[in-house]
Amino acid sequence: MTIKMVSHADLAALVAELVAANTQVIAPVQAKENPAATDYKQIQKFEDATLGLLPRRSIKEFLFPQTEVFLRYKQHKGDVTLEEIPLAPPKQVIIGAKPCDVASTDILDKVMNWDYRDELWFAHREATTIVSLLCPGLDNNCFCTSVGAGPDSTSGSDAMLIPVDGGYLAQIVTEKGKALFGARAKDVTDSKLIAKVEELRQEARKKVEQNLPVVPAEMPQWLADNFANAYWDTLALRCHGCGACTFVCPTCHCFEIADERENVEGGVRRRNWDACQTGKFTVHTSGHNPRNTQKERFRQRVMHKFSIYPQRFGEVLCTGCGRCARVCPGGMSIQEAVCQLMEIAGAEPQGNGQ
Amino acid sequence: MNLYQPYLMRVTEVIDETPDVRTLRLEFQDPKVAEEFTFSAGQFGEYSVFGEGESTFCVASPPTRKGFIECSFKMTGRVTRALRRLDVGDTMGFRGPYGNKFPLDTVMKGKNIVFIAGGIALAPVRCVIENVLDLRDQFRDVTIITGARSVADLVYKYKLEEWEKRDDVKLVACVDPGGETPDWKGEIGFVPNVVKKAAPSPVDSYAVICGPPVMIKYTLPVLSELGFPDDHIYTTLENRMQCGLGKCGRCNIGDKYVCKDGPVFTLTQIKNLPPEF
Numbered sequence: 327m328t329i330k331m332v333s334h335a336d337l338a339a340l341v342a343e344l345v346a347a348n349t350q351v352i353a354p355v356q357a358k359e360n361p362a363a364t365d366y367k368q369i370q371k372f373e374d375a376t377l378g379l380l381p382r383r384s385i386k387e388f389l390f391p392q393t394e395v396f397l398r399y400k401q402h403k404g405d406v407t408l409e410e411i412p413l414a415p416p417k418q419v420i421i422g423a424k425p426c427d428v429a430s431t432d433i434l435d436k437v438m439n440w441d442y443r444d445e446l447w448f449a450h451r452e453a454t455t456i457v458s459l460l461c462p463g464l465d466n467n468c469f470c471t472s473v474g475a476g477p478d479s480t481s482g483s484d485a486m487l488i489p490v491d492g493g494y495l496a497q498i499v500t501e502k503g504k505a506l507f508g509a510r511a512k513d514v515t516d517s518k519l520i521a522k523v524e525e526l527r528q529e530a531r532k533k534v535e536q537n538l539p540v541v542p543a544e545m546p547q548w549l550a551d552n553f554a555n556a557y558w559d560t561l562a563l564r565c566h567g568c569g570a571c572t573f574v575c576p577t578c579h580c581f582e583i584a585d586e587r588e589n590v591e592g593g594v595r596r597r598n599w600d601a602c603q604t605g606k607f608t609v610h611t612s613g614h615n616p617r618n619t620q621k622e623r624f625r626q627r628v629m630h631k632f633s634i635y636p637q638r639f640g641e642v643l644c645t646g647c648g649r650c651a652r653v654c655p656g657g658m659s660i661q662e663a664v665c666q667l668m669e670i671a672g673a674e675p676q677g678n679g680q
Numbered sequence: 681m682n683l684y685q686p687y688l689m690r691v692t693e694v695i696d697e698t699p700d701v702r703t704l705r706l707e708f709q710d711p712k713v714a715e716e717f718t719f720s721a722g723q724f725g726e727y728s729v730f731g732e733g734e735s736t737f738c739v740a741s742p743p744t745r746k747g748f749i750e751c752s753f754k755m756t757g758r759v760t761r762a763l764r765r766l767d768v769g770d771t772m773g774f775r776g777p778y779g780n781k782f783p784l785d786t787v788m789k790g791k792n793i794v795f796i797a798g799g800i801a802l803a804p805v806r807c808v809i810e811n812v813l814d815l816r817d818q819f820r821d822v823t824i825i826t827g828a829r830s831v832a833d834l835v836y837k838y839k840l841e842e843w844e845k846r847d848d849v850k851l852v853a854c855v856d857p858g859g860e861t862p863d864w865k866g867e868i869g870f871v872p873n874v875v876k877k878a879a880p881s882p883v884d885s886y887a888v889i890c891g892p893p894v895m896i897k898y899t900l901p902v903l904s905e906l907g908f909p910d911d912h913i914y915t916t917l918e919n920r921m922q923c924g925l926g927k928c929g930r931c932n933i934g935d936k937y938v939c940k941d942g943p944v945f946t947l948t949q950i951k952n953l954p955p956e957f
Contacts, residue, residue, distance in 0.1 A: 396682055396684055396685070397682075397684070397685055399730040399731070401730060401731070404766075404767065404769050404770035404771055405771050406688060406730050406771040406772075406773075408685065408686075408688065410681065410682060410685055413682060437926070437927060438927065440926050440927070440940075441925075441926065441940070442683055442925045442926070442927075443683070444683055444925075444927055445682050445683060446682060446683075446684075550934060550935065550954075553934065553954040553956075554954075579927070579929060580928055580929035580930065581922065581923070581927070581928050581929075582922045582928065583684060583733070583734055583922050583923065583928075584733055585728075585730060585731050585732055585733045587731045592730075592731075593730070593731050595684070595728075595730075597684070600922075600928070600929075600930075602929060602930075607920075607930065608919065608920050608930060608931075609920065610918070610919070610920055611754075611756045611757060611760075612892075614893065616919065616933070616956045616957050617956060622956060626956075629934070630929065630932075633935065634932060634934065634935040637935045638935055
């Protein structure tokens with residue numbers, strides 16, 4: 327494991343160099359209207375970043391934009407010509423990303439490469455370097471350690487920053503991470519410092535681990551077997567069907583394809599985020615709707631994350647960031663739901679189950 | 681070409697099937713694609729009118745007839761209305777083929793095949809029927825039972841006439857009581873009852889059934905009574921889709937994705953799905 331010592335000045339110089347080379351640099355930035363909140367935004371200098379808090383939305387929009395044009399068409403009478411939009415997203419470096427956000431990228435690679443390769447997604451992936459920041463564990467909505475991620479997980483990261491006196495330690499994870507920090511900083515060989523890193527990781531993990539036990543490996547099959555469990559009848563009574571949980575979720579990736587006319591001669595075809603929690607998501611042309619009530623729609627959300635995706639791709643489609651619970655106007659929490667389901671399943675969850 | 685980019689198609693024929701169902705014959709504008717394009721009976725595609733959007737339909741013409749594909753659609757929403765405005769010579773989009781297929785070259789080969797369709801669902805079944813008829817010597821008895829609410833609502837009347845004339849096809853066409861015309865020579869009754877009366881033999885037979893949910897619901901018990909085992913009954917599921925490629929998260933029923941694991945399923949498989957379709 328290569329670890330480098332990086333000072334604030336080093337990071338400031340790195341950001342300045344990247345910006346000068348026309349690389350987009352993204353980092354959490356304090357929200358203008360709410361000093362207690364941050365959002366991932368493009369920055370021009372490192373001082374603009376406010377690291378540490380959980381940004382209100384995940385990094386998803388920088389890899390899977392909320393709306394993305396992939397085709398332009400021109401019409402003349404009955405004839406159509408197509409212009410493919412080149413898959414050349416700008417190079418970007420995301421600095422200070424939360425490990426739970428970053429962990430979503432490796433998870434989503436699986437569905438995006440399922441038999442057919444989604445080049446839109448992978449073009450963004452390839453153009454992006456991600457430097458995560460060790461998370462100290464935030465509040466009792468966090469449950470990354472229960473779903474295979476962790477506040478110290480480097481899954482999806484090219485490098486991870488660990489705050490120490492005088493700056494950061496940068497743990498290099500990939501070649502991209504090496505390219506970013508390689509020549510810049512000195513390797514750390516001080517065994518005390520390396521031991522300190524391990525200590526920080528353990529502390530962070532312990533803090534999050536109190537919130538929810540690890541979701542057991544039998545859960546996906548148990549859920550599939552319990553599709554008709556009476557628990558689902560009452561679970562979604564508080565759900566408004568607004569879909570906010572899906573938009574802030576780092577792993578939710580449902581989308582629609584829609585055309586948009588720009589003028590008489592033509593327009594564009596876009597991919598837009600969509601949400602399985604909205605009423606018409608699955609409605610058939612005939613009016614028949616397989617998921618006709620919020621009960622079915624919320625069950626689908628839990629099933630997709632904790633049963634379907636693990637069964638198809640071997641990973642839970644959740645990184646435990648807890649944003650869904652934080653934004654829910656009805657006070658719903660997927661963590662609470664999973665905790666209760668684990669109880670029903672006969673597991674014996676410990677922790678506060680918030 | 682990215683995954684979601686459609687082929688450009690030229691409309692070469694427009695056929696009005698019923699007052700609200702139309703068939704379009706489409707040819708690939710790129711001769712190379714036209715040459716290389718292949719698909720299997722049961723597969724579907726995303727058809728689009730630029731500026732309006734995409735819709736999911738099966739390919740209604742059989743893979744054994746090259747150089748064109750056909751789709752049949754009922755005018756209901758934005759895209760189907762726009763499709764209806766297209767004329768011969770106009771350009772539209774198609775991407776596909778997606779999904780699995782009917783196992784015509786494996787388990788169904790050499791068997792008796794019973795086709796049962798209701799309303800516009802004769803479109804997906806027609807693809808299989810013509811595929812089978814084009815390879816007639818690879819199959820044994822072919823029975824087609826198809827129904828519609830009224831004579832006016834029967835799609836592919838010209839195909840029905842053609843199949844009627846063949847002595848290697850047993851065709852039973854029916855309309856709901858009250859939907860007949862004075863000169864109607866077919867059966868009058870609902871599809872389940874007509875299937876019961878026609879009583880196709882289950883011996884060495886496979887059934888392909890597509891239609892509105894209510895027709896399927898009441899016809900399946902009839903097939904079971906006749907002795908068709910569940911894994912000899914094939915149908916297609918038609919969930920709402922956007923991508924057709926297993927990405928957009930819309931068409932799944934439990935852990936089965938209709939776009940990739942389907943749209944063709946046996947009754948055995950369907951009975952193992954959670955009841956959410």
